[in-house]
Amino acid sequence: QVQLVESGGGVVQPGRSLRLSCAASGFTFSSYGMHWVRQAPGKGLEWVAVIWYDGSYKFYADSVKGRFTISRDNSKNTLYLEMNSLRAEDTAVYYCARNNIGAPNWFDPWGQGTLVTVSS
Amino acid sequence: QSALTQPASVSGSPGQSITISCTGTSSDVGGYNYVSWYQQHPGKAPKVMIYEVSNRPSGVSNRFSGSKSGNTASLTISGLQAEDEADYYCSSYTSSSTGVFGTGTKVTVL
Numbered sequence: 001q002v003q004l005v006e007s008g009g010g011v012v013q014p015g016r017s018l019r020l021s022c023a024a025s026g027f028t029f030s031s032y033g034m035h036w037v038r039q040a041p042g043k044g045l046e047w048v049a050v051i052w053y054d055g056s057y058k059f060y061a062d063s064v065k066g067r068f069t070i071s072r073d074n075s076k077n078t079l080y081l082e083m084n085s086l087r088a089e090d091t092a093v094y095y096c097a098r099n100n101i102g103a104p105n106w107f108d109p110w111g112q113g114t115l116v117t118v119s120s
Numbered sequence: 121q122s123a124l125t126q127p128a129s130v131s132g133s134p135g136q137s138i139t140i141s142c143t144g145t146s147s148d149v150g151g152y153n154y155v156s157w158y159q160q161h162p163g164k165a166p167k168v169m170i171y172e173v174s175n176r177p178s179g180v181s182n183r184f185s186g187s188k189s190g191n192t193a194s195l196t197i198s199g200l201q202a203e204d205e206a207d208y209y210c211s212s213y214t215s216s217s218t219g220v221f222g223t224g225t226k227v228t229v230l
Binding site: 035037044045046047050057059060061062063095100103104105106107108109110111112113 | 121123154155156158160165166167168171172177207209211212213216217218219220221222223224
C-alpha cells in the first residue's frame with residue numbers, strides 16, 4: 001500500500017540545522033510532486049514547500065524561504081527537508097505528503113509526521 | 121501568503137447538516153479550482169475529504185460535499201455523525217505556485 005514515513009526529527013538548538021527524510025513506498029515516487037507541511041503544537045496546518053516530480057521546480061513558504069531546502073532522490077524513493085538557522089517558531093510536527101497527479105494542492109496520502117523541537 | 125479564513129468552530133446535532141466556509145482572495149481560492157479539504161482527528165495525520173473544490177476521493181462518504189463561489193469555498197457535512205467530530209482545514213493553490221491552508225475549524229457534534 002502507499003506509505004510515507006518521516007524521520008529525522010528531534011530536539012535542536014536555535015541557529016542549528018536538521019535534515020528530515022520521508023521514505024516513500026507502494027507507488028512510483030518519481031512520478032509525483034511532494035510537499036512538506038508542518039503543524040506547531042496546538043496550532044493549524046502550515047504549508048512549507050513543494051518539489052516537482054523530477055526536482056525541476058521548488059517553491060517555499062515565505063516563512064522558510066532562504067533557510068529550508070526541499071530535495072529528493074528518486075533512486076532512493078526519498079524526500080528531504082534541509083532546515084538551517086532554526087528558530088523557536090519552527091517547532092512543529094513536520095508531515096510529508098504526496099501531491100496527487102492531475103491537480104496541484106491535492107495532498108494524499110500524508111505521513112505520520114516527525115516532531116522537531118527548537119529549544120536551548 | 122496569509123492563511124485562508126475559516127470559522128474557529130462549528131457545531132451541530134447528529135443528523136443535521138453543517139457548512140464550513142473558507143475565504144481567500146482572487147490570488148488563491150477565487151483564482152483556481154484547486155481547493156481541497158482535510159479532516160484531522162487528534163494526534164492523527166490529516167486526511168483528504170474533497171479535492172478540486174467538489175470532488176470526493178474514493179472511500180470518502182458522500183455526506184461530504186464541497187462548493188465554491190467567488191473567493192469563498194465551502195464544505196458541507198450532511199447527516200452529521202459522532203465520527204465527524206474533528207478539525208477541518210481548507211487548502212488552496214496560489215498564484216505564486218505555493219499552497220496555503222485555512223485557519224482550521226473545530227467541528228463539534230452535540
